[in-house]
Amino acid sequence: xxxxxxxxxxxxxxxxxxxxxxxxxxxxxxxxxxxxxxxxxxxxxxxxxxxxxxxxxxxxxxxxxxxxxxxxxxxxxxxxxxxxxxxxxxxxxxxxxxxxxxxxxxxxxxxxxxxxxxxxxxxxxxxxxxxxxxxxxxxxxxxxxxxxxxxxxxxxxxxxxxxxxxxxxxxxxxxxxxxxxxxxxxxxxxxxxxxxxxxxxxxxxxxxxxxxxxxxxxxxxxxxxx
Amino acid sequence: xxxxxxxxxxxxxxxxxxxxxxxxxxxxxxxxxxxxxxxxxxxxxxxxxxxxxxxxxxxxxxxxxxxxxxxxxxxxxxxxxxxxxxxxxxxxxxxxxxxxxxxxxxxxxxxxxxxxxxxxxxxxxxxxxxxxxxxxxxxxxxxxxxxxxxxxxxxxxxxxxxxxxxxxxxxxxxxxxxxxxxxxxxxxxxxxxxxxxxxxxxxxxxxxxxxxxxxxxxxxxxxxxxxxxxxxxxxxxxxxxxxxxxx
Numbered sequence: 001x002x003x004x005x006x007x008x009x010x011x012x013x014x015x016x017x018x019x020x021x022x023x024x025x026x027x028x029x030x031x032x033x034x035x036x037x038x039x040x041x042x043x044x045x046x047x048x049x050x051x052x053x054x055x056x057x058x059x060x061x062x063x064x065x066x067x068x069x070x071x072x073x074x075x076x077x078x079x080x081x082x083x084x085x086x087x088x089x090x091x092x093x094x095x096x097x098x099x100x101x102x103x104x105x106x107x108x109x110x111x112x113x114x115x116x117x118x119x120x121x122x123x124x125x126x127x128x129x130x131x132x133x134x135x136x137x138x139x140x141x142x143x144x145x146x147x148x149x150x151x152x153x154x155x156x157x158x159x160x161x162x163x164x165x166x167x168x169x170x171x172x173x174x175x176x177x178x179x180x181x182x183x184x185x186x187x188x189x190x191x192x193x194x195x196x197x198x199x200x201x202x203x204x205x206x207x208x209x210x211x212x213x214x215x216x217x218x219x220x221x222x223x224x225x226x
Numbered sequence: 227x228x229x230x231x232x233x234x235x236x237x238x239x240x241x242x243x244x245x246x247x248x249x250x251x252x253x254x255x256x257x258x259x260x261x262x263x264x265x266x267x268x269x270x271x272x273x274x275x276x277x278x279x280x281x282x283x284x285x286x287x288x289x290x291x292x293x294x295x296x297x298x299x300x301x302x303x304x305x306x307x308x309x310x311x312x313x314x315x316x317x318x319x320x321x322x323x324x325x326x327x328x329x330x331x332x333x334x335x336x337x338x339x340x341x342x343x344x345x346x347x348x349x350x351x352x353x354x355x356x357x358x359x360x361x362x363x364x365x366x367x368x369x370x371x372x373x374x375x376x377x378x379x380x381x382x383x384x385x386x387x388x389x390x391x392x393x394x395x396x397x398x399x400x401x402x403x404x405x406x407x408x409x410x411x412x413x414x415x416x417x418x419x420x421x422x423x424x425x426x427x428x429x430x431x432x433x434x435x436x437x438x439x440x441x442x443x444x445x446x447x448x449x450x451x452x453x454x455x456x457x458x459x460x461x462x463x464x465x466x467x468x469x470x471x472x473x
Contacts, residue, residue, distance in 0.1 A: 093259035
């Protein structure tokens with residue numbers, strides 16, 4: 001089997017059954033050397049018709065045996081063999097042509113697809129990275145702005161607290177002043193009242209002193225009966 | 227008689243329709259050499275799809291990407307990620323190689339599974355994924371080999387060959403053998419997976435035409451994507467391996 005597959009790089013001349021008329025094989029057209037000849041071997045059709053006619057004629061003459069023989073002859077394997085030996089490992093000019101086609105395709109795809117799209121994608125990646133780093137820069141700006149805002153807030157707070165302190169002090173002074181005034185007034189009134197009281201005390205003492213003599217005379221008169 | 231003939235004919239018809247055509251090719255001749263026309267045709271379609279879609283999607287890139295551009299940016303990011311993890315920080319110059327490898331294999335595999343190639347009848351053989359053909363996979367694997375040799379030689383000069391006796395000179399034969407097994411495993415893995423996948427789908431379709439092949443088809447899509455990723459990742463790993471310094 002392997003021998004059969006490996007050996008044939010060319011279509012074989014039909015064996016056994018159709019050996020009577022080998023003229024249809026492609027081997028006849030091989031020796032001619034032309035630049036590009038499209039050979040259209042019509043083996044299958046011709047051989048099929050011939051086979052059919054042959055089998056029918058055989059069937060007419062010898063019924064049973066011939067029918068068996070014909071069916072055997074028409075069985076798939078022999079038919080395949082009759083058409084052409086399978087040339088699986090059939091190396092020929094196709095190989096270098098495919099190589100050249102592949103190299104051409106490689107160059108063309110590189111020109112059309114890989115390089116342009118690759119460059120485009122790389123450029124886009126670079127642009128996106130640049131934009132991202134740009135975003136990072138603005139984040140620094142944001143930080144600066146935030147710091148500025150914090151500074152402004154601190155200044156405002158300091159200002160407000162200063163103003164508050166000032167106002168507190170002012171009001172305190174005022175309050176103390178008023179307090180002191182009030183105290184002075186109260187003190188003055190107190191002194192006045194005290195002075196009045198003192199005067200009244202002295203007056204009453206004086207009046208009492210003048211009455212003491214009379215009262216003591218009264219007491220002496222009452223106690224000492226004369 | 228007639229019944230038997232009919233049944234034979236229908237059998238043959240079924241066999242033709244199911245079309246398990248393994249290793250059959252439409253041959254063109256270019257300067258006396260044979261080429262597999264179906265592989266070339268489908269590879270041209272794949273290349274046209276790749277170039278056309280990328281031109282349309284990338285022709286006017288927007289800062290905020292729209293649908294197509296978004297998808298292509300995602301793909302490029304993915305390729306860059308694969309390259310970076312395998313090659314390291316010097317992955318830049320290798321992105322086109324790894325990316326083209328991945329995209330070409332991926333689109334090829336999926337085109338084999340998704341595009342209705344079978345509508346276009348060829349006189350011989352049939353249209354399928356370009357990676358269905360051993361020529362394609364070997365070409366890609368050999369290019370990978372060339373790429374990692376180039377990477378190592380440009381990075382380290384002739385000192386690159388010092389890696390062959392790296393842990394000990396005893397491993398010299400194995401190290402040399404590796405240079406052959408790498409492209410071999412790369413190409414055969416891809417080829418085998420894609421071919422097997424398409425064969426499984428075709429055989430299942432020929433057996434049960436409805437519903438049953440659908441999970442296998444989805445599995446095929448999955449495998450196709452994985453194979454493309456594996457091929458690209460391994461190529462990048464080989465390149466990175468030949469570029470990395472020895473301690």
